[in-house]
Amino acid sequence: MALIDLANPTRFLRLVARLLPWLIAATVVLFVIGLFQAINAPDDYQQGATVKIMYLHVPSAWLGMLGWALMSAAALGTLVWRHPLADVAGKAAAPIGAAFTFICLVTGSLWGRPTWGTYWVWDARLTSMLVLLLLYLGVMALYWTAEDPGRGSRAAAVLTLVGALNLPIIKFSVDWWNTLHQPESIFRMGGPTIAPSILWPLIVMTLAFTFLFATLHLMAMRNEILRRRVRTMQLMQAQTLAEASA
Numbered sequence: 001m002a003l004i005d006l007a008n009p010t011r012f013l014r015l016v017a018r019l020l021p022w023l024i025a026a027t028v029v030l031f032v033i034g035l036f037q038a039i040n041a042p043d044d045y046q047q048g049a050t051v052k053i054m055y056l057h058v059p060s061a062w063l064g065m066l067g068w069a070l071m072s073a074a075a076l077g078t079l080v081w082r083h084p085l086a087d088v089a090g091k092a093a094a095p096i097g098a099a100f101t102f103i104c105l106v107t108g109s110l111w112g113r114p115t116w117g118t119y120w121v122w123d124a125r126l127t128s129m130l131v132l133l134l135l136y137l138g139v140m141a142l143y144w145t146a147e148d149p150g151r152g153s154r155a156a157a158v159l160t161l162v163g164a165l166n167l168p169i170i171k172f173s174v175d176w177w178n179t180l181h182q183p184e185s186i187f188r189m190g191g192p193t194i195a196p197s198i199l200w201p202l203i204v205m206t207l208a209f210t211f212l213f214a215t216l217h218l219m220a221m222r223n224e225i226l227r228r229r230v231r232t233m234q235l236m237q238a239q240t241l242a243e244a245s246a
Contacts, residue, residue: 067097092220
C-alpha cells in the first residue's frame with residue numbers, strides 16, 4: 001500500500017484494524033518487561049529509590065514533545081497540502097500529548113520535592129513544559145469550541161506551528177540557562193552518564209510508552225473518523241428532511 005493511499009479514510013481504517021492488535025500486544029509485552037526491570041533496578045547512590053520516578057517522568061516528557069512534533073507535521077498537512085487525515089491526526093494527538101505533558105509535570109514535582117526541597121521552581125525546563133501544557137489546552141479549545149469546524153482546525157494548526165518554537169527551548173533550556181534541572185544525561189557527546197543497570201529499564205519503558213502513544217493515537221484517529229462520518233450522515237439526513245418538508 002502506497003503512502004498516498006492512506007489519504008483515503010476507508011483504507012486507513014482497514015490498516016488500523018490490522019495494526020492495533022499487534023501494537024497492543026507489543027505495548028503489553030514492553031510494559032511487563034520494563035516494569036520488571038524498573039522494579040528490580042538499583043537505587044541511585046544519592047537519590048535512593050526516588051530515582052525510579054524517572055521511569056514515568058522521562059518517557060512522559062519525551063511523548064509530550066513528540067505529540068507536539070506530530071501535531072506540527074499534521075498542521076503543515078492541513079494548511080499546505082490539505083491532506084484529508086492531517087486534521088484528524090492533529091486533533092487526535094492533542095489530548096494524548098496533553099495527558100503525557102501533565103504526567104511529566106506531576107512526576108517532576110514529586111521528584112523535585114526530595115531532590116530540590118520544593119515541588120516547583122520557575123526553572124527554564126519546568127516553565128517551558130508548563131507552557132507546552134497550556135498550548136495543548138489552547139489547541140484543544142480551538143478544536144472543540146469553534147462554531148465552524150474548518151475554521152477551528154485552521155486556527156489550531158496555526159497555533160500548533162507557532163507553539164513548535166517552544167520545542168527547542170524545552171530541549172536546550174538546560175544548556176542555554178543556568179537551571180536546577182539536570183543537564184542531558186542520555187543523548188550527549190561522550191555517551192550516557194547513567195549506569196547501564198538504570199539506563200536499560202529507562203529505554204524499555206520509553207519504548208513501552210511510545211508504543212502506548214501510537215496505540216492510543218490510532219484509536220483516537222479511528223474514533224474521530226467515525227464521529228465525522230456520523231456527523232455528516234446526520235447533516236445529510238437533516239437536509240433531506242428540511243427539503244422534504246419545504
